[in-house]
Amino acid sequence: MMLSEMSIFDESKLREISGGDRSFIVLVLDEFTRSGHECLERLREAAEHGDSEGAHQLLHTLKGSARTVGAEEMGELAGRWETRVQQEGLGSIATCLQELEQAWHRLMIHLDEQREAA
Amino acid sequence: MRILIAEDDPVSALVLRRVLEDLLHDVDHAASGHEAWKLAQTSPYDVIVSDWMMPGVDGLELCRLTRSRLEGAYTYFILLSSKSEREARIEAVAAGVDDFLAKPVDTAELEARLTTARRILNMQDELRTRSAKLSQTTGYLETANRRFSDLFMGLPVPSITFDTEGRIAEWNRAAQSLFDLDADEVWQRQAVEVFADPDDLEWAESLVQRSIGGQCIENEERTVHRPDGSPRYVLYSTFPLKNNAGRIIGVVCTCSDLTAQRNLEKQLAEQLRVANNLNEALEAGKEELALANARLAELATTDGLTGLKNHRTFIEALEPSLAYAKRHREPLSLVLCDIDHFKHFNDAFGHPAGDALLREFAALLSCHSRTEDLVARCGGEEFAILLRNCGRENAIGVAEKLRAVIADHEWDLRKITASFGVQTLVDFEVPSIEAIVESADRALYASKQAGRNRVTHAADLHSVEAGKKAA
Numbered sequence: 001m002m003l004s005e006m007s008i009f010d011e012s013k014l015r016e017i018s019g020g021d022r023s024f025i026v027l028v029l030d031e032f033t034r035s036g037h038e039c040l041e042r043l044r045e046a047a048e049h050g051d052s053e054g055a056h057q058l059l060h061t062l063k064g065s066a067r068t069v070g071a072e073e074m075g076e077l078a079g080r081w082e083t084r085v086q087q088e089g090l091g092s093i094a095t096c097l098q099e100l101e102q103a104w105h106r107l108m109i110h111l112d113e114q115r116e117a118a
Numbered sequence: 119m120r121i122l123i124a125e126d127d128p129v130s131a132l133v134l135r136r137v138l139e140d141l142l143h144d145v146d147h148a149a150s151g152h153e154a155w156k157l158a159q160t161s162p163y164d165v166i167v168s169d170w171m172m173p174g175v176d177g178l179e180l181c182r183l184t185r186s187r188l189e190g191a192y193t194y195f196i197l198l199s200s201k202s203e204r205e206a207r208i209e210a211v212a213a214g215v216d217d218f219l220a221k222p223v224d225t226a227e228l229e230a231r232l233t234t235a236r237r238i239l240n241m242q243d244e245l246r247t248r249s250a251k252l253s254q255t256t257g258y259l260e261t262a263n264r265r266f267s268d269l270f271m272g273l274p275v276p277s278i279t280f281d282t283e284g285r286i287a288e289w290n291r292a293a294q295s296l297f298d299l300d301a302d303e304v305w306q307r308q309a310v311e312v313f314a315d316p317d318d319l320e321w322a323e324s325l326v327q328r329s330i331g332g333q334c335i336e337n338e339e340r341t342v343h344r345p346d347g348s349p350r351y352v353l354y355s356t357f358p359l360k361n362n363a364g365r366i367i368g369v370v371c372t373c374s375d376l377t378a379q380r381n382l383e384k385q386l387a388e389q390l391r392v393a394n395n396l397n398e399a400l401e402a403g404k405e406e407l408a409l410a411n412a413r414l415a416e417l418a419t420t421d422g423l424t425g426l427k428n429h430r431t432f433i434e435a436l437e438p439s440l441a442y443a444k445r446h447r448e449p450l451s452l453v454l455c456d457i458d459h460f461k462h463f464n465d466a467f468g469h470p471a472g473d474a475l476l477r478e479f480a481a482l483l484s485c486h487s488r489t490e491d492l493v494a495r496c497g498g499e500e501f502a503i504l505l506r507n508c509g510r511e512n513a514i515g516v517a518e519k520l521r522a523v524i525a526d527h528e529w530d531l532r533k534i535t536a537s538f539g540v541q542t543l544v545d546f547e548v549p550s551i552e553a554i555v556e557s558a559d560r561a562l563y564a565s566k567q568a569g570r571n572r573v574t575h576a577a578d579l580h581s582v583e584a585g586k587k588a589a
Contacts, residue, residue, distance in 0.1 A: 017133055017136060017137060017225060019140075024136060027132070031128055031129050031132055035127070035129055057171065057173055060171050061126060061127045064129075064169070064222070065127045065129035067221065068129050068130045068221070068223075069133075
């Protein structure tokens with residue numbers, strides 16, 4: 001599936017897991033926001049330090065948490081870069097960071113809109 | 119179940135925890151593999167659900183560490199991963215992973231996997247319980263085996279087992295001592311070679327075959343020579359060993375050592391033989407001794423020259439004869455006689471002729487006396503005759519007869535006569551021996567005084583003396 005075809009966020013997964021428990025969904029999304037942000041910060045640091053192993057690990061974590069909450073575009077992007085960093089190292093890490101930060105920005109806007117709508 | 123989540127992604131951990139708690143499990147979370155291992159060591163978990171990729175100790179390493187714990191209950195290990203490569207999964211299974219779950223976790227699939235985990239853990243528990251029981255039973259068996267082995271080895275009766283091929287399997291200390299062969303020397307050797315001497319193999323072969331055939335052999339005795347050549351007397355008994363199915367798998371053989379007993383019997387028999395020989399010798403000696411004693415007694419009571427009783431024997435015979443006569447109120451007479459002019463005879467013809475005269479004189483006295491009369495030589499040419507149950511007249515008659523026999527006898531060298539003195543007990547008042555002898559002697563002296571070759575009774579002597587006193 002093309003990235004452009006993926007939804008930014010699919011809330012059905014969290015609803016299914018929590019049985020529609022809104023407070024739990026909020027708790028998970030807050031944690032995702034915090035840890036995802038931290039993950040991107042640390043990825044930037046790893047890139048600066050040329051730590052491809054650390055970068056790979058962080059991309060793996062970001063991929064897992066994004067998929068878990070239903071942030072499909074973010075999860076797919078992190079997964080692709082995870083594979084690429086593992087295969088090629090940090091050669092394209094600047095592009096990676098740029099794409100991920102853009103995707104993260106879109107996701108945060110989407111989640112804010114959703115919160116406001118709720 | 120107690121479940122540990124090992125997950126460095128807090129979001130995944132949060133969601134997973136929620137799912138598991140909804141399924142009523144007791145859940146802990148460790149944010150790294152290292153932390154998870156520390157928790158698992160302090161309190162073991164039924165299930166560990168671990169992410170694969172974690173910094174430091176990753177999921178595989180955590181699984182290996184978990185499996186390295188030898189003790190305690192089994193932990194079911196589920197690895198969370200998006201990895202689907204064949205090699206990666208093989209590596210995970212090799213590390214001890216029980217199951218895989220793809221991320222993000224599907225709730226229904228997780229529940230199904232946990233049901234499997236529960237089943238496997240129950241089976242593991244059951245296995246562990248059975249294993250513990252088996253281990254306990256094995257322990258009992260080992261203890262029983264050891265005790266039986268100790269008992270067998272320590273039995274005071276020499277005991278051996280051999281298999282159905284006749285090869286020795288067990289050999290206790292008493293058997294080592296009896297045959298003077300160590301267990302190492304006989305193990306797997308044919309029992310027949312040990313049980314009997316080379317010339318008795320037929321019997322040993324028969325014993326082994328009968329025993330393997332199921333017979334119980336009782337007390338068959340054999341002599342076996344030990345390596346040093348010393349004999350051992352052995353009493354063999356056997357009974358077959360059977361397995362649970364009743365099939366004969368070997369034989370137990372006991373070998374009682376009769377050597378000490380047999381040696382004692384031999385010793386006893388030898389001692390008996392020696393004792394019998396000694397006894398025979400003793401019996402023979404006793405007979406000789408009795409003869410010698412009889413001979414000695416004869417010599418002691420007999421006068422060497424004439425063969426008559428001697429003076430001492432005569433005096434000793436007097437007392438019981440006097441007592442007998444008094445008790446039975448029987449008359450008893452004593453005759454003393456003396457060869458007339460014997461000194462002259464000796465002087466004229468010499469002592470050998472005198473001795474010959476004495477022997478011939480004694481023979482005449484003996485020959486013409488009654489069997490019950492005691493004839494003795496009192497010394498020199500003086501003789502005495504004790505006449506039992508014989509009164510005065512009879513005594514005078516006996517003396518007179520003897521006097522006539524002597525006087526009428528045809529002597530070689532010259533005529534011989536003898537003088538006689540007689541005393542008779544009449545009132546049964548027993549005088550002393552000395553008194554009766556003295557009165558007979560006075561009567562003899564009277565005969566000598568009256569011209570010899572005559573008989574004088576002591577009673578007549580009294581009346582003559584009384585007549586002389588009265589006159």
